[in-house]
Amino acid sequence: MSTEVVTVKVFSPHRDLLDVKYRREGLKVPVKAGSSLKDLLTALKEMNSALESLEADFSRGQVMISQGSQRIQDLSVPIQFGQTIWVVDATQGG
Amino acid sequence: MPKASLCLDCRRCVASCPRRALVFQDGEPGASQHECLFDGHCHGIIQVPSQLAKVKAWLMDGCEVAVSLAPSYTVLAKEPLRIVAALRKLGFCRVEETIAVLEETIQGRICQAERMGGPVFSSSCPPVAALIRRDFPHLLRHLSPLPSPMVAHSRILREKLGPGGKVVFIGPCHAKKREAAVEEGAADGVLTFTELFAWLADEGLQLDLLPEEMVDGYYEPTSRIGLLAMTASGLDRCQEYLEAFRPEEEGPRVIELLACPGGCLYGPGMPPLEDREMILLDQLNREGGT
Numbered sequence: 001m002s003t004e005v006v007t008v009k010v011f012s013p014h015r016d017l018l019d020v021k022y023r024r025e026g027l028k029v030p031v032k033a034g035s036s037l038k039d040l041l042t043a044l045k046e047m048n049s050a051l052e053s054l055e056a057d058f059s060r061g062q063v064m065i066s067q068g069s070q071r072i073q074d075l076s077v078p079i080q081f082g083q084t085i086w087v088v089d090a091t092q093g094g
Numbered sequence: 095m096p097k098a099s100l101c102l103d104c105r106r107c108v109a110s111c112p113r114r115a116l117v118f119q120d121g122e123p124g125a126s127q128h129e130c131l132f133d134g135h136c137h138g139i140i141q142v143p144s145q146l147a148k149v150k151a152w153l154m155d156g157c158e159v160a161v162s163l164a165p166s167y168t169v170l171a172k173e174p175l176r177i178v179a180a181l182r183k184l185g186f187c188r189v190e191e192t193i194a195v196l197e198e199t200i201q202g203r204i205c206q207a208e209r210m211g212g213p214v215f216s217s218s219c220p221p222v223a224a225l226i227r228r229d230f231p232h233l234l235r236h237l238s239p240l241p242s243p244m245v246a247h248s249r250i251l252r253e254k255l256g257p258g259g260k261v262v263f264i265g266p267c268h269a270k271k272r273e274a275a276v277e278e279g280a281a282d283g284v285l286t287f288t289e290l291f292a293w294l295a296d297e298g299l300q301l302d303l304l305p306e307e308m309v310d311g312y313y314e315p316t317s318r319i320g321l322l323a324m325t326a327s328g329l330d331r332c333q334e335y336l337e338a339f340r341p342e343e344e345g346p347r348v349i350e351l352l353a354c355p356g357g358c359l360y361g362p363g364m365p366p367l368e369d370r371e372m373i374l375l376d377q378l379n380r381e382g383g384t
Contacts, residue, residue: 011319013200014346023316062346064323069375071322084379091320091350092199092243093218094165094192094265094358 001032004081008044013090014062015050031079037065038075040085057089064088107139112330116140128228131221133329133353134268134362142271145283146293149262152283153185158255160188162247162281163309164265165318166358169373170287170365175306180299181264182307188254192263194312195246196320200348202240207347210235214348218242220269221353222332230336238348241277244270249279264290266361269353286363315381321359322371328355 009026010017029043041058044051057063058075065072068083079085107123108116115129116136125140132140152159161181168174181189207214217223217238226237241249248261255261263270263281274280285293294301325346326335332351354360359370367373 009316009319011316011323013204013348016204018197018200020314020316023319024314057346060345062325066322066371066375069372069379071371071375086319086322086375086378088319088323090200090346090348091323091352091357092196092216093350093352094243094318094321 001034003030003032005030006040006079006081006085008040008085008087010051011086011088011090012050014057015089017048017050026084033081035079036076037067037072037079037085040079041075044087051087054087062089107136111136112328112333131224131228131329131353132269132272133221135329135354142268142275144285144289145271146285146289149260149283149285150293152260158187158259159185160190160251160255160259160261161186162192162244162251162261162263163189164244164263164267164287164358165191165193165321166266166361166364167264167287168315168318168377169359169367169370170291171301173301173306174377175308176301176304178309179304179307180294180301183299183304184293184297186262188251188310190247190251190311191309191313192243192247192265193314193317195243195250196317199240199243199246203238203348206238206240212236212341213345214238216348216350218350219352220267220273221329222351225329225332225353226336229333233336233339233341236341236349241279242273244273245277245280248274248281252279266354266358266364268361268363286361288363288365291365316378318374319378321357321374324350324352324357327352327357329353331355 005028007026008029010022031040031043041055054063066086067080101122113129115126116123117126123139130140167177171177178189203214213236215237226233244263251261260282262283264285266287271284274284326332
């Protein structure tokens with residue numbers, strides 16, 4: 001199965017990933033075609049141990065994940081290559 | 095308070111308040127001073143009066159007046175930087191985004207959480223801070239004593255202005271008016287986006303005829319993504335969260351509770367809009383690209 005690269009932009013003060021490069025350039029994550037967002041979180045965990053608890057935090061409602069212009073409620077949805085994925089775990093209002 | 099002659103006695107305002115702070119007396123709705131958190135979701139019944147006349151007077155008198163612009167402005171127009179041009183047309187000498195203080199605010203709260211060895215509640219949302227002070231005094235040690243972004247940014251902006259300069263915060267929140275009135279160094283005036291749009295209409299300024307203009311200072315559109323993440327939102331959900339909160343349990347170091355369901359994008363000072371999350375994500379994916 002072919003591998004493709006997805007861009008994941010991360011804004012995660014709770015994981016000390018505050019550097020603007022994470023949210024501007026994002027992380028380039030190679031995943032197999034047909035993978036789901038759950039698979040992506042597994043790949044992220046392997047890339048950076050700070051992202052280990054993402055799935056658990058998402059299930060507790062403490063992480064916002066979006067793909068393209070859609071907020072994600074269910075991690076089983078397939079990755080749509082070419083769309084940016086956002087992973088965010090904090091805000092300060094606004 | 096509404097004029098009695100305008101009140102239809104529909105009592106939607108009473109039903110809309112999760113704290114049941116609205117009561118009818120002599121045929122008119124009013125707020126219980128003890129219960130009201132001034133979150134502004136009661137269909138405009140309880141509001142701090144508009145400060146527009148004061149802001150206009152400063153500009154007419156030739157004061158240097160700077161704007162601290164809340165990040166949710168970004169969903170108000172397809173090209174939100176046209177709002178910056180509009181503000182300059184109105185006479186503001188400097189327009190900065192409140193989000194300019196994002197990183198130091200977050201870092202400050204994380205440091206505080208680490209120092210105290212437990213989670214910290216952010217102080218960004220005045221109704222939530224008031225809720226903790228009134229109903230959860232045992233959690234006060236977890237409420238961040240650091241200034242909210244509005245206050246922190248106002249202090250920085252004021253230093254950039256000459257003597258007599260004024261700072262106006264413009265955002266989606268009525269409660270910021272009360273916060274500004276009591277916090278030292280906060281904005282001198284607060285307008286909601288609804289009030290700003292009414293002002294633009296009065297002046298005949300049409301956003302789609304204005305150019306896009308860059309804000310002064312820090313500009314990083316991707317920082318706005320934080321508008322979509324929060325620990326809990328809506329006063330009833332915040333109340334439930336606080337009731338169940340156990341500081342010793344594993345959880346986020348900084349807890350963001352927001353009074354408006356869905357967060358500040360759905361503040362009562364926002365004009366009516368369609369899917370705000372989608373608008374924001376569309377803009378970030380377009381503007382925040384590499």
